[in-house]
Amino acid sequence: MAENVKNLIARLGRPGPYDVRVGDLGVAGLPGRVYVPVNGSGGAGRTGRKKRTSVPGLVFAHDWRISADAYHVTLRNLASWGIAVAAPDTETGFRPDHRGFAADLESSLTILAGVKLGDGATVVDVNRLYLAGHGMGAGAAVLTATGRPVTSPGSGDTPSLAGVIAVYPSDTTPSCYEAARVVEAPALVLDAGRPGSVPTGNAGRLAANWRGPVGYRNILKGSPAGFSEPVLRKVGLGGAGLEFAVQDLIRALIIGFIAGDGAVDTREAKAFTPLHRFGADLPDIKGTSTATRRELFESFPEFFDPGEKLQDAILHR
Template identity: 40%
Template sequence: MARNAKKALEELSHRGPHEVLHGDLALVGLPGIVCTPRSGRGLPAVAFGHGWLQSPRRYTGLLRHLASWGIVAAAPGTQRGPLASHRMLASDLRTALDICTGVRLGTGDISVDDGKLGVAGHALGGGSAVLAAADDPRVRAVATFAVTETMPSALAAAHRVTAPGLHLTGGKDLLAPSVANAEPIAAAWGGPVQLRDLPKASHLGITEGRHWTELVLHGKAEYRTQRTTRALITAFLLRHLNADKRWDALLDGDVSGAAIDQEHSRTAKQLTA
């Protein structure tokens, strides 16, 4: 059934049809959390990187939301200190994908298709997701919010990423302004890419609950930011990992509070023109 962008945003901002299981990645050797649909074979999966000094539990709502729409979502709980290694977090994102594809999840009736893998992240976790995608040909989609530069450079790695990319930025983000981070990364992207600005979002808008880092970082948890990012990231991952085209109107059109930056966005058709 065809949907316009507004209707698709409304539908995807609510929980999906699947019951959700919540697990501990530490049981299989990697600190972190994993959320899955209650059952399913050949599911898509995404590994999510946390922001600087953040706990993966600050993104539990997003992970559970993705799982409710049929996507296995794993978030490593490593590299949480002030001197976090971006390279190691990128490696841990790839390890999380290995776990998703190599371990029977749930009671053994959940499996992931290794041809349906993506990475995503917030701030330095977004930059680490870019690094992971550049070095892992299995990755089919990359989504970030308030992506920041990393060491080694996410900007330098971006041209090696041929998977579709979705980069969301906050208009009120004082720590990772789009012009200094997401825009150059999108401009260097090696595959189809879309850049969207959420004009009322702050740097921590995607996070959930209260946290002491609100005293030293800009912003706080924002319901509207969470609602919009969940819908956009879910639509993007379903489209590129599961060939689900029901939500294309949302991906192709502007919606209130999340306009497409046409200057820094490119489709596959434009790349081959």
């Protein structure tokens, strides 16, 4: 791995240059939390009309049977790099409504793009909006992304989606895998290298089906329940332990994906660009492996060719 990428991952896994203020999303009519970057030396803020500072915005969706508070350290870390984060705390029951959760994520995007943050001097840039989620929340984020316009040079004042980050996505109803076929926004899809005891989803299929540019990365020491922070829940759902290093890595990859698009700090956008690449252009990063869309498709059971496998085994024995 190139030394500069290694250093970037280490830097982005730590808190960034902004102080963070935590607020209540319920003030806007939806249960949850809001994390707002304030008083920092980073370059995420851009002065726009009425001399207000605009920052990128991200809506984060929680996993099954868990609240937004289970990601407090992660969400605070994202905000410390200049990203305003909204985390709705809905559909936490045993039988969640995935379509309803996706609607709540849509509402959260609308709230982020339409309200003043902090002391009123900060707003979210409507062309720097991102969706992210873990497990069930990742699948719901994909459902939300369908039909949303993608950020482009001509987006103007129309709210548009700049990217989607899916961490260990789970199955949803309707299918997030089918929804991925129509999502044109760039995506980062992270897969768990270690299986859990509870059936989850298929990150490889999600990435292979993605219509827009996609980067697939397997977190070799990650387990499906390992990204959330409550230890007792992780032990109960899949035997995940203290995955602090893995959590730091995933936080760095999320921030790097956004920063590499120039959304966090235009002064360092070029340095972060390797973390916003797709397919075969993804850089090597310790503790992860990558696969192209074609490699993912070829790994699916429906594309298995026993004759080809036998021939390959004979040629390489």
